[in-house]
Amino acid sequence: MSPIVIKTIQFFLSLSILIVLHELGHFIPAKYFKTRVEKFYLFFDVKFSLFKKKIGETEYGIGWLPLGGYVKISGMIDESMDKEAMAEEPKEWEFRSKPAWQRLIIMLGGVTVNFILAVVIFIGLAYAYGETYIANDSLKDGVWVTDTTLGNALGIETGDKVIAVDGKKIKALNGIMPEVVYGEKITLERDGNIIEKDIPVNFIETISDNRENARFINYRNPFVIREIPEDSQNKDSGFKAGDAVVEIAGTPVEYQDQVIPVLEANKGKSVPVLVIRDGKKVNLNANVSDEGKFGVYAGLNSLEEFEEKGYFKFETLNYTFLESIPAGWNKGVKTLTDYIKGMKKIFNPDTGAYKEVGGFAAIGGMFPDTWNWPAFWGTTAFISIILAFMNILPIPALDGGHVMFLLYEMITGRKPSDKFLEYAQITGFFILIALLLFANGNDVYKAIFK
Numbered sequence: 001m002s003p004i005v006i007k008t009i010q011f012f013l014s015l016s017i018l019i020v021l022h023e024l025g026h027f028i029p030a031k032y033f034k035t036r037v038e039k040f041y042l043f044f045d046v047k048f049s050l051f052k053k054k055i056g057e058t059e060y061g062i063g064w065l066p067l068g069g070y071v072k073i074s075g076m077i078d079e080s081m082d083k084e085a086m087a088e089e090p091k092e093w094e095f096r097s098k099p100a101w102q103r104l105i106i107m108l109g110g111v112t113v114n115f116i117l118a119v120v121i122f123i124g125l126a127y128a129y130g131e132t133y134i135a136n137d138s139l140k141d142g143v144w145v146t147d148t149t150l151g152n153a154l155g156i157e158t159g160d161k162v163i164a165v166d167g168k169k170i171k172a173l174n175g176i177m178p179e180v181v182y183g184e185k186i187t188l189e190r191d192g193n194i195i196e197k198d199i200p201v202n203f204i205e206t207i208s209d210n211r212e213n214a215r216f217i218n219y220r221n222p223f224v225i226r227e228i229p230e231d232s233q234n235k236d237s238g239f240k241a242g243d244a245v246v247e248i249a250g251t252p253v254e255y256q257d258q259v260i261p262v263l264e265a266n267k268g269k270s271v272p273v274l275v276i277r278d279g280k281k282v283n284l285n286a287n288v289s290d291e292g293k294f295g296v297y298a299g300l301n302s303l304e305e306f307e308e309k310g311y312f313k314f315e316t317l318n319y320t321f322l323e324s325i326p327a328g329w330n331k332g333v334k335t336l337t338d339y340i341k342g343m344k345k346i347f348n349p350d351t352g353a354y355k356e357v358g359g360f361a362a363i364g365g366m367f368p369d370t371w372n373w374p375a376f377w378g379t380t381a382f383i384s385i386i387l388a389f390m391n392i393l394p395i396p397a398l399d400g401g402h403v404m405f406l407l408y409e410m411i412t413g414r415k416p417s418d419k420f421l422e423y424a425q426i427t428g429f430f431i432l433i434a435l436l437l438f439a440n441g442n443d444v445y446k447a448i449f450k
Contacts, residue, residue, distance in 0.1 A: 010371075018384050020069065038073070038074055039060075043066045050063065074091070111399055122335075126324040127320075130319055144219060145160075162217070177214075220311070222254055237284055240277060243277050248274075264292040268288065269288050270288075366383070397427075
């Protein structure tokens with residue numbers, strides 16, 4: 001099965017779970033408050049449905065247009081724009097006849113379920129798998145900055161140790177980039193000195209323009225010979241698997257990032273090389289290709305070997321069920337907080353973050369191209385957080401728009417007219433269409449031009 005098919009299946013499975021549970025968040029309190037629910041749909045049934053069945057007063061179905069889902073609640077101005085029903089006298093089972101506080105609970109139900117779902121998933125992942133990560137403060141000789149453009153923009157160099165972002169200590173190597181993207185100041189240790197640098201306001205735009213090198217902060221890889229191919233210019237130079245290269249052309253080296261510039265300076269030459277083999281020094285002569293390569297595969301065989309040789313340490317956190325509850329909650333809160341930080345940057349044109357707004361292709365691309373349950377559920381939890389936040393935005397046609405008008409009614413004691421709500425719904429619909437076109441247009445632009 002191709003990676004695209006696997007991603008597509010995961011995308012639609014995740015989307016279906018999230019939509020059904022979101023709509024249940026509206027459906028359950030509506031039924032509890034004895035409000036009639038006319039339809040409960042996964043996807044939209046424009047003109048026709050793929051499946052439908054009426055049970056009691058509610059029609060349950062699956063539409064053909066996978067842009068979301070909905071519950072149609074009697075007496076509510078929503079995407080159905082049922083003007084005839086709204087022109088009649090309110091019935092006791094209708095949404096508009098219920099007290100404002102009940103209507104508020106009904107409207108908040110979807111986003112509440114989305115957030116709770118994400119927390120439950122994070123709890124399950126913490127309990128089932130725990131956390132394993134490379135401890136940032138254990139990196140022997142700092143980080144490897146694999147892209148100089150991004151490194152220079154951020155003000156970080158190979159060998160630096162990342163201490164904190166916005167004063168918050170970074171515990172995991174893979175936690176550096178998320179914090180840098182949302183942060184304003186980075187604290188580094190360089191040559192034993194602590195320095196603090198401002199993160200450029202447009203750093204997200206710089207990453208977007210160098211997308212292929214976005215993961216540019218990594219651990220340093222020692223230059224240990226792993227394999228000498230038969231077609232290598234150095235197959236008879238005396239290299240052996242396991243040799244640790246410590247000097248080339250008189251220049252001390254240990255890591256690949258140190259070897260690269262030395263080989264670049266000696267293209268097409270034969271150079272003396274000193275290696276450590278079985279604890280002993282061995283002198284060799286090796287040929288550098290015109291491309292500045294030794295023609296060998298280098299690096300340690302596994303991450304565990306890095307730890308064994310003291311280059312860094314893994315931290316593993318295992319949780320009991322009770323311990324996993326606060327861990328899952330904290331993960332949910334942090335994910336939501338980080339997403340809000342990201343949205344603030346999107347609405348600031350100076351950051352260039354709007355370039356990273358994506359539609360369905362971007363969301364689908366978040367899933368792994370092989371079936372991996374922890375990755376699937378982690379991505380689903382993240383998307384659930386996104387849905388919760390986006391739905392609570394005060395835009396008419398979204399849950400947040402309804403909540404905004406309900407809060408106005410509860411504070412002022414005056415309910416907006418049905419005509420006003422109708423026009424607001426239409427305006428919100430066009431706003432959503434514009435956002436949808438922008439996000440998916442960005443996907444198309446990236447696919448064609450980047």
